Structures are given as structure tokens and as C-alpha cells.
Amino acid sequence: xxxxxxxxxxxxxxxxxxxxxxxxxxxxxxxxxxxxxxxxxxxxxxxxxxxxxxxxxxxxxxxxxxxxxxxxxxxxxxxxxxxxxxxxxxxxxxxxxxxxxxxxxxxxxxxxxxxxxxxxxxxxxxxxxxxxxxxxxxxxxxxxxxxxxxxxxxxxxxxxxxxxxxxxxxxxxxxxxxxxxxxxxxxxxxxxxxxxxxxxxxxxxxxxxxxxxxxxxxxxxxxxxxxxxxxxxxxxxxxxxxxxxxxxxxxxxxxxxxxxxxxxxxxxxxxxxxxxxxxxxxxxxxxxxxxxxxxxxxxxxxxxxxxxxxxxxxxx
Amino acid sequence: xxxxxxxxxxxxxxxxxxxxxxxxxxxxxxxxxxxxxxxxxxxxxxxxxxxxxxxxxxxxxxxxxxxxxxxxxxxxxxxxxxxxxxxxxxxxxxxxxxxxxxxxxxxxxxxxxxxxxxxxxxxxxxxxxxxxxxxxxxxxxxxxxxxxxxxxxxxxxxxxxxxxxxxxxxxxxxxxxxxxxxxxxxxxxxxxxxxxxxxxxxxxxxxxxxxxxxxxxxxxxxxxxxxxxxxxxxxxxxxxxxxxxxxxxxxxxxxxxxxxxxxxxxxxxxxxxxxxxxxxxxxxxxxxxxxxxxxxxxxxxxxxxxxxxxxxxxxxxxxxxxxxxxxxxxxxxxxxxxxxxxxxxxxxxxxxxxxxxxxxxxxxxxx
Numbered sequence: 001x002x003x004x005x006x007x008x009x010x011x012x013x014x015x016x017x018x019x020x021x022x023x024x025x026x027x028x029x030x031x032x033x034x035x036x037x038x039x040x041x042x043x044x045x046x047x048x049x050x051x052x053x054x055x056x057x058x059x060x061x062x063x064x065x066x067x068x069x070x071x072x073x074x075x076x077x078x079x080x081x082x083x084x085x086x087x088x089x090x091x092x093x094x095x096x097x098x099x100x101x102x103x104x105x106x107x108x109x110x111x112x113x114x115x116x117x118x119x120x121x122x123x124x125x126x127x128x129x130x131x132x133x134x135x136x137x138x139x140x141x142x143x144x145x146x147x148x149x150x151x152x153x154x155x156x157x158x159x160x161x162x163x164x165x166x167x168x169x170x171x172x173x174x175x176x177x178x179x180x181x182x183x184x185x186x187x188x189x190x191x192x193x194x195x196x197x198x199x200x201x202x203x204x205x206x207x208x209x210x211x212x213x214x215x216x217x218x219x220x221x222x223x224x225x226x227x228x229x230x231x232x233x234x235x236x237x238x239x240x241x242x243x244x245x246x247x248x249x250x251x252x253x254x255x256x257x258x259x260x261x262x263x264x265x266x267x268x269x270x271x272x273x274x275x276x277x278x279x280x281x282x283x284x285x286x287x288x289x290x291x292x293x294x295x296x297x298x299x300x301x302x303x304x305x306x307x308x309x310x311x312x313x314x315x316x
Numbered sequence: 317x318x319x320x321x322x323x324x325x326x327x328x329x330x331x332x333x334x335x336x337x338x339x340x341x342x343x344x345x346x347x348x349x350x351x352x353x354x355x356x357x358x359x360x361x362x363x364x365x366x367x368x369x370x371x372x373x374x375x376x377x378x379x380x381x382x383x384x385x386x387x388x389x390x391x392x393x394x395x396x397x398x399x400x401x402x403x404x405x406x407x408x409x410x411x412x413x414x415x416x417x418x419x420x421x422x423x424x425x426x427x428x429x430x431x432x433x434x435x436x437x438x439x440x441x442x443x444x445x446x447x448x449x450x451x452x453x454x455x456x457x458x459x460x461x462x463x464x465x466x467x468x469x470x471x472x473x474x475x476x477x478x479x480x481x482x483x484x485x486x487x488x489x490x491x492x493x494x495x496x497x498x499x500x501x502x503x504x505x506x507x508x509x510x511x512x513x514x515x516x517x518x519x520x521x522x523x524x525x526x527x528x529x530x531x532x533x534x535x536x537x538x539x540x541x542x543x544x545x546x547x548x549x550x551x552x553x554x555x556x557x558x559x560x561x562x563x564x565x566x567x568x569x570x571x572x573x574x575x576x577x578x579x580x581x582x583x584x585x586x587x588x589x590x591x592x593x594x595x596x597x598x599x600x601x602x603x604x605x606x607x608x609x610x611x612x613x614x615x616x617x618x619x620x621x622x623x624x625x626x627x628x629x630x631x632x633x634x635x636x637x638x639x640x641x642x643x644x645x646x647x648x649x650x651x652x653x654x655x656x657x658x659x660x661x662x663x664x665x666x667x668x669x670x671x672x673x674x675x676x677x678x679x680x681x682x683x
Contacts, residue, residue, distance in 0.1 A: 208401035211368050214388040215395045216415035216462070230405040 041284030064281025129194025201235025
């Protein structure tokens, strides 16, 4: 085969490229539809959200967001007439539905729980993963290959398969419905991913850098912190995002093991019930807000992530 | 500055023995080169001196102190790596200053010493550049700067010129030697390149399969190779070998190869009937029509001032170095004679050089 044929295989023509690009864009748009639908549902009124045929053009309303953050009670028109005029725009909005605000909802609290548990377990997974990955990469550890395989075994079944034993165990030791319990659980699941991902990144860093630092008078730990860690930044960022996404979105364990104080947002959001069924605008609003932290975190680490995603092809 | 002594040093990795019983002393201020093919144990020896590898047995003494099991950071030795190992997340200035930071030296003093070192290496204009964009020669100089700035007891260098292109390499060989002459620090330098070794070394150790085959000044290693391996490894083209079988008396100074009688340096030992090899450097071969030792010219290679002529004889092929103006035609049969006082005789079985008058001069001059 001549070399020109080989080249034409590698570089597609203009029309083919345009077609390929169009397919990718259309596919991306299709996958975006549920997200977009959830986002616009958050700005509909409850009536609009369940109207048939579905409304694409509608008058936007913040009712979903108000309902997400408040609990409300229905009042008689006589009682409503006795109230002083509404002080805020959301008071007014709620009263227009013949209701008054009874107090804040649990959403803020649940959202905070998600943040504490998600970021807590991400930090712990990446911290433990970094140390373990360095050790596996650099030291001669007896049975290292078996240990690495064993670490991975926690991911060989769906986590929910062990949900009942964990539920019973947690109840016995008093970890049910606690932040600590959820952080430990998510860390357990994530640390294997973290060790494997990070080991790949450490393997890529030539040993000479640490050896140079050792000879320059630094201890092994100083060499690790000052020379290895800065070069692992990309890998750590990529790993942190993967860990956060898992911990943030986890639903099954959260549903089973948390009910009150430590409940995260995923099991809470679908339970938002309005009058006469689920309050879809409030759910849409909750999901939209729920997506934000991961989005922000990913954008912040985007520079590292883009390089990290290419894994092996990072250096030199 | 320091003296480095290596005493019966051994290193095994599982079943593989990388270094077998090494002994040598690098004297204060000496430029010492370990020369050998890859996998011969030279880098392992260097890493043991640095403290990056622990020996299986034996001792390493630095200025008389046993440092065999000291941490690398407690030896006060600088190491220049083959790939330089410049920290990619620091600029040139921070790379050079990095070893000083952990010594607790003040910032102004670090600044002063980094700049002084940079001037010495002529890299003061790139101090604030990132290391990633530097050319090979500059990376090399930064790596050297990081070693020099500490004023360590000794420098260890692991094929530091291996990744540079030839042009740069010649320049750096000169610069390195000049630098050594200026600062006079004990240096251990590892390379597989005999030209680098010959150009820079005060003393060379030629290593093969974990064993030091010969240890001495470049001139001695070239003129009086201790083994056939050294004779073959050093020199370009390497020493020629002519096989013969004989028993030689002590004091003998003649051997017969075929029907030719060849003069050799007077033997200082007796040899029973065995397979031997005559070692001849290319430049010690002369054209001589009267000689009974004859061969056919099968190739010539013109090198400007000299030419390398390949001659096929009944006892093996020879490469001879003649002046370029001597006319030699391919296919021609020529007579050859040798510079008798410069020849070596080896025992073919062990590869060891026989003791002869050649080594007397060594005792007088090399001692």
C-alpha cells in the first residue's frame, strides 16, 4: 500500500468532516434535551408544567424556586383578608395561590449535607488515593499486584448489592444517617478508582525527579510534597472530579441509609410534593441548583481535566 | 572535596548480579570515568555511591567515613542525571536554588549563589525562563548548576551528555573538563562513550558484566589493555587480534605466526602450550615488502589525514591506520610488520594480557 493512501485514511475530506461534526452536534443536542427540559420546568408554573401538549413557550415564573425553599399552608380567603400587605415578592406570589409561607423547607439543609458529604469523601478519597498510588508506584510492596486487584474488587459488583449488610452494620455501630457514615461509605467506593487513576499518573513521573530531590538534601516526604505532588496536579484534579461526580450523584445508598440529619439532595428532591401530586417546577428548580456545584467545580478544574483526560499522553 | 573509596562492593537484583566485587579509589579532585556498555553495572555503582541504591555487600567510604548505609541526603554529593531531571514546575532560578532551600540558607544568599553559578555556566540570561523550553545544552548547564551551587563533596554524573547531539556533545566535553579544572571537585562520570572517557578522565575504570576489567589513566588503558575486552572496547577502530598457538618461555621476545617471526615485548612470565592472541593497534602496523607476514587489501576508508585499510590475512582480518598519502590499492597483496615494543599478547581462554616488558614501563611511569 502506498503512503498516500495511508494519509487519506488518516485525514478525512471536507464533506466527511462536516458530516461527522454534524452527527456529533446533533447527538450532543439530543443528550442535552432532558437537562434543558428540567431547567425550563423549574421556571414554569405547576399548571404549565403538566399541561398537554407540553408548553415550550410559556410565561416564566419563580414559583418553583419559592416552593423549593419554603413550606406553605393553604388558608381561607377570610384569613387572608386579615393579613397585612405582603412584604416581599415571594410572599405575594405565595398569597396569590391562597397560601402563606409557614417556614423554610429542608432543601437548604439537604443541599448542605450533599456538599459536606460529597466534598468530604472526595477529599478523603483523593488524599488516601494519592498516598497509596505513590506507594504502589514507587516502593517494592509484597503482593502489590494482588493488593491492587483486591482494591479494585470493591467495584466489581453494583454497590447496592451490599446495601443490606451495610445498612445493618451501620445501624449497629450508629453510623446510620450520619455525615461521617456517608463520607466513609463513599470514600470506600471511590478510593479504588482514585488509587488506580492516580497510580497511572505517578507512574508517568520519572523517578529521577525525586531522586534529584533526595540527593539535594530533602527527605522522601519533602521530595514527595515539593516535587511529585506539583506534577500530579493534573491527575489529582481529574480524579477529584470523578470522585465528586460519583459521591454527588449517588442515590441508592443515600436513600437507604439517610432519612433525616444526613440526608443528601438526591433522595430528597423527588420527594417534594405539592398540592395534588409532585411539584414538578420545584423539582426542576432543585435539580438545576443541584447540578451547579459539579458544574462549577469542573469548570474550575477544566484546564487540568482536559490534560488529565488524555492520561498517558501527558508528558514531554 | 573528597576521596571516594569503594571496597568489595556487590549488588544483586534477585538472581541477577549487577556489580561483582568492585574495588577502586577516586582521589581528591580526580575526574574518574566508569566506562562500559549498557547493563555493565556502571550506573548501579554510581547510584550506590549516591545512596540511591543500597549495596548487597561491601563498603563505600567518603573521606574515610563509612557512608554505605547513609541516606542520599546525608552524603553531600551532587548527582547529574542522564535526563537532567530538571523540576518542570520551577523556572531555571528555582531549579538551581532548590538544593540550597533545604539547607536553610537565607534568600539573599541563595540569590547571590545562584547568580554566581549561572555566570560560571554562562546561563545568567535564562535564569527566569521555564525549564521546559530550554535547548539541550542549556538544560545540561542548568542541571550542572544545580549540582555546583551546593559546593558538594563530590559530583556524580550519569551519562549526562547521552541525549545531546554530537556537535553539542563535543562542546560540553570541553566545558565539563574546563569546569572540573576550575573547581577541582572529585567527579565520578559514567558513560558508554570511549571518546568522552578518553577526553575527560584522569582515570578510567572499564566495566563489563559487573566486573571492573581495568582501572587506570586513559593512556595506560589504551597502551596496555589488561584484557582482550578492554583492548576491543577502547580505540576506533579497536585493537586487532591475531590468533596463534604456542608455548612461550619467560624472557621470550619472538613469536611465530604462520611462517612469519614477530618481535614482541620481552615476556615476564612463562606460558605453556595454549591458544594465544596477538593484539595490535591499527597505528602500529606498517607496510613492509620484506616481511613474511602478508595479507590482501580488501577495503580502504579515507579519513583525511589518515586512512583505515582492511587487510585479510591467514590468521584473521586486520584494520590498519596508515598516513593518507600512502598508496594502497584494493586487491593488492602487501607485507606487514608491527611496532614490536607496543604489542600485547593475550591468553585466549581467560582474555588476560600476559605480563611483558610493556608493563615494565607502566611500573616506571604509571606508578
